Amino acid sequence: MARMTMIEAIRDAMDVCMGLDENVVVFGEDVGYFGGVFRCTHGLQQKYGRSRCFDTPISELGIVGVAVGMAAYGLRPCVEMQFADYVYPAYDQIVSEVARIRYRSAGQFTCPIVIRMPTGGGIFGGQTHSQSPEALFTHVAGLKVVVPSNPQDAKGLLIASIEDPDPVIFLEPKRLYNGPFDGHHDRPVTPWSKHESGEVEAGRTVTPLGKAVVRRAGSAVTVLAYGTMVHVALAAAEDAGIDAEVIDLRTLVPLDLDAIVASVRKTGRCVVVHEATLTSGFGAELAALVQEHCFHSLEAPIARVTGWDTPYPHAQEWDYFPGPARVGRALIETMEA
Amino acid sequence: MTDTPRLSLHVPEPEVRPGDTPDFSNVAIPRAGSVPRPEVDADPKSMRDLAYSIIRVLNRQGEAVGPWAGTLTNEELLEGLRDMMTLRTFDARMQTAQRQGKTSFYMQHMGEEAVSCAFRKALLPGDMNFPTYRQAGLLIAGGYPLVDMMNQIYSNEADPLKGRQLPIMYSSREHGFFSISGNLGTQFVQAVGWGMASAIKGDTKIAVGWIGDGSTAESDFHAALVFASTYRAPVVLNIVNNQWAISTFQGIARGGSGTFAARGLGFGLPTLRVDGNDYLAVHAVAKWAVERARRNLGPTLVEYVTYRVGAHSTSDDPSAYRPKTESEAWPLGDPVIRLKNHLIVQGVWSEERHKQTEAEILDVVITAQKEAEKHGTLHAGGKPSARDMFEGVYAEMPAHLRRQRQQAGV
Numbered sequence: 001m002a003r004m005t006m007i008e009a010i011r012d013a014m015d016v017c018m019g020l021d022e023n024v025v026v027f028g029e030d031v032g033y034f035g036g037v038f039r040c041t042h043g044l045q046q047k048y049g050r051s052r053c054f055d056t057p058i059s060e061l062g063i064v065g066v067a068v069g070m071a072a073y074g075l076r077p078c079v080e081m082q083f084a085d086y087v088y089p090a091y092d093q094i095v096s097e098v099a100r101i102r103y104r105s106a107g108q109f110t111c112p113i114v115i116r117m118p119t120g121g122g123i124f125g126g127q128t129h130s131q132s133p134e135a136l137f138t139h140v141a142g143l144k145v146v147v148p149s150n151p152q153d154a155k156g157l158l159i160a161s162i163e164d165p166d167p168v169i170f171l172e173p174k175r176l177y178n179g180p181f182d183g184h185h186d187r188p189v190t191p192w193s194k195h196e197s198g199e200v201e202a203g204r205t206v207t208p209l210g211k212a213v214v215r216r217a218g219s220a221v222t223v224l225a226y227g228t229m230v231h232v233a234l235a236a237a238e239d240a241g242i243d244a245e246v247i248d249l250r251t252l253v254p255l256d257l258d259a260i261v262a263s264v265r266k267t268g269r270c271v272v273v274h275e276a277t278l279t280s281g282f283g284a285e286l287a288a289l290v291q292e293h294c295f296h297s298l299e300a301p302i303a304r305v306t307g308w309d310t311p312y313p314h315a316q317e318w319d320y321f322p323g324p325a326r327v328g329r330a331l332i333e334t335m336e337a
Numbered sequence: 338m339t340d341t342p343r344l345s346l347h348v349p350e351p352e353v354r355p356g357d358t359p360d361f362s363n364v365a366i367p368r369a370g371s372v373p374r375p376e377v378d379a380d381p382k383s384m385r386d387l388a389y390s391i392i393r394v395l396n397r398q399g400e401a402v403g404p405w406a407g408t409l410t411n412e413e414l415l416e417g418l419r420d421m422m423t424l425r426t427f428d429a430r431m432q433t434a435q436r437q438g439k440t441s442f443y444m445q446h447m448g449e450e451a452v453s454c455a456f457r458k459a460l461l462p463g464d465m466n467f468p469t470y471r472q473a474g475l476l477i478a479g480g481y482p483l484v485d486m487m488n489q490i491y492s493n494e495a496d497p498l499k500g501r502q503l504p505i506m507y508s509s510r511e512h513g514f515f516s517i518s519g520n521l522g523t524q525f526v527q528a529v530g531w532g533m534a535s536a537i538k539g540d541t542k543i544a545v546g547w548i549g550d551g552s553t554a555e556s557d558f559h560a561a562l563v564f565a566s567t568y569r570a571p572v573v574l575n576i577v578n579n580q581w582a583i584s585t586f587q588g589i590a591r592g593g594s595g596t597f598a599a600r601g602l603g604f605g606l607p608t609l610r611v612d613g614n615d616y617l618a619v620h621a622v623a624k625w626a627v628e629r630a631r632r633n634l635g636p637t638l639v640e641y642v643t644y645r646v647g648a649h650s651t652s653d654d655p656s657a658y659r660p661k662t663e664s665e666a667w668p669l670g671d672p673v674i675r676l677k678n679h680l681i682v683q684g685v686w687s688e689e690r691h692k693q694t695e696a697e698i699l700d701v702v703i704t705a706q707k708e709a710e711k712h713g714t715l716h717a718g719g720k721p722s723a724r725d726m727f728e729g730v731y732a733e734m735p736a737h738l739r740r741q742r743q744q745a746g747v
Contacts, residue, residue, distance in 0.1 A: 051537045052537070061556055061560050062526055062561075062564050065523065065564075066533055068527045069467070069527035069529060069532070070530045070534040072465070072515060072530075073530075073538075074534070075537065075538075093526075096523060097518060097523050097527070102732070103729045104501055104508070104518075105508040105516035106508070108509065108510040165732035166731045253735070254735035254736060254737065257737070
């Protein structure tokens with residue numbers, strides 16, 4: 001198996017899908033000739049031609065709006081929002097159109113599109129290049145929401161998303177593009193090319209949507225995480241010396257509730273971690289589900305470690321980011337509760 | 338420093354309000370037949386004037402005149418008249434059905450029948466409309482069964498959309514009619530995407546986007562024009578200017594551009610303005626724009642100048658914001674009467690046959706209504722199953738919806 005960065009894995013997924021299905025088209029801002037500001041579509045226009053991979057005007061609403069029409073025709077658009085922070089002009093199209101076309105037309109029309117977007121902070125991107133808006137999409141009936149944490153999953157989940165008959169919001173933790181950043185911002189990050197998790201299967205490799213995976217088996221406490229926070233949680237468990245079971249959710253909708261319940265019933269404790277703001281974040285949904293399904297197994301209150309309820313700051317990035325120290329404290333407190 | 342004037346905000350107001358005498362003297366109506374017809378492949382720069390004029394075919398004597406005349410045979414025009422009369426009768430019956438509590442909501446087309454009925458006749462099977470809520474003429478003129486429309490309006494057990502949609506938010510892929518949103522403007526840019534897809538696949542089909550005068554203010558309108566002009570999408574972009582966006586007169590959305598059609602000029606689009614109450618003119622312009630798209634010459638923006646005679650919907654009362662007699666003063670007349678008069682002048686129609694046809698159509702509509710009501714109305718008789726509410730959110734029902742369905746006990 002070859003080692004790839006997450007960027008290369010994402011590109012490979014689109015390459016594989018475009019090669020297998022002529023109806024897959026890729027477009028977005030700077031996506032065509034240049035290959036994307038993060039280089040995720042590099043070479044696709046050259047390989048598949050301008051009518052299948054092209055640049056668009058700076059209009060997220062327009063990108064998603066034309067994708068809806070294309071999907072109604074029968075294409076499978078995989079579009080890029082340059083940053084998740086830029087998706088809001090397209091929000092009406094996503095919520096009122098993309099998510100509901102199948103339902104409201106009783107299946108006469110469907111909307112099998114993928115909306116890719118780099119998410120999360122850790123790159124000193126300030127308010128407009130750091131947000132984690134996943135909960136704005138998990139709240140919308142009709143969407144699927146995916147957040148990979150490594151190159152293999154990024155490829156496998158993206159192929160599954162492009163092949164899925166329903167619309168998928170595909171959030172790419174940009175801090176993981178080049179290596180498994182674990183929140184220790186003062187230490188160098190091992191690049192994926194030198195990391196065993198950088199191994200990516202060649203060709204059409206599919207990671208099914210709706211299946212979580214245990215990244216670290218443990219018996220003391222369950223940590224529910226996704227994206228960058230998976231690596232932060234692993235580091236926190238290591239640093240705090242706690243035998244945590246770290247679950248990488250991979251897909252938020254549909255959610256692998258069985259995996260969550262099985263783990264929490266075993267450990268009796270649960271810490272939920274995400275980078276997004278606290279209030280009405282996806283962690284609230286996770287905490288509610290855990291108490292509904294595991295109440296009699298719980299030995300401690302469910303803890304949430306998240307970004308603060310402020311806009312994502314610039315200079316104070318590491319005070320905002322829920323790093324391994326904060327997660328570690330929560331693990332210890334949950335064990336002592 | 339003290340002589341700097343204070344700023345003041347300009348908020349446009351219509352010329353008249355309830356109690357005033359209707360006045361359309363500011364609406365410049367060119368003589369029928371006076372607006373030139375450019376070649377379909379002409380340079381858009383050569384026809385910029387058309388964005389400020391009104392293409393008309395039928396004159397006051399009921400004759401078809403000028404370069405835009407002659408796109409339809411008398412036989413086709415008789416069919417068009419029948420389509421418009423059917424839509425009008427259908428509207429009247431459904432409006433009443435709403436008042437009788439058989440459905441929650443209705444929107445009629447009174448005065449605007451020619452726009453969607455005539456446009457439909459310029460399309461080929463496989464072309465796709467992205468309509469608003471006031472283009473049911475596309476379905477009626479396209480042969481969609483009245484009873485299916487009514488089943489949808491009644492949200493009954495035979496509703497093709499399974500009770501999920503507000504009445505009149507039809508969808509029929511087979512009849513080239515994309516699912517209506519109800520969120521205004523969203524469909525306009527989707528039409529451009531459908532056209533782009535057809536071009537990407539090297540197909541021969543074209544798309545048609547529809548929007549109202551008020552909704553041109555939505556960002557979707559701007560995005561549609563940007564994408565259509567950038568990629569020269571095979572799409573016809575239709576603005577139906579019926580003068581009123583619920584209670585807001587068209588001047589609020591139009592601003593200083595003079596006409597809605599003129600919005601297209603900055604995008605380099607060929608932009609036509611047409612008498613929306615003239616069945617022949619609507620068809621001629623539609624045929625021109627559709628041919629342009631079909632020949633890969635790119636998009637066209639068309640403004641249909643018409644008037645919403647009825648209320649916005651069954652939830653609206655126009656007497657609160659415009660003079661009651663305004664529709665009678667509307668200078669472009671009634672589309673049904675104008676086509677009827679033309680066909681009489683042509684010697685192929687008469688008042689008697691018109692009355693007879695009215696009765697026939699009423700009979701057809703009532704028969705369809707009885708058939709639909711056998712399947713139930715909103716609050717009586719057969720209705721879609723509650724279980725169905727959980728279907729079709731996704732292709733395959735995910736576990737959380739299965740749990741919720743179980744919880745709902747359906």
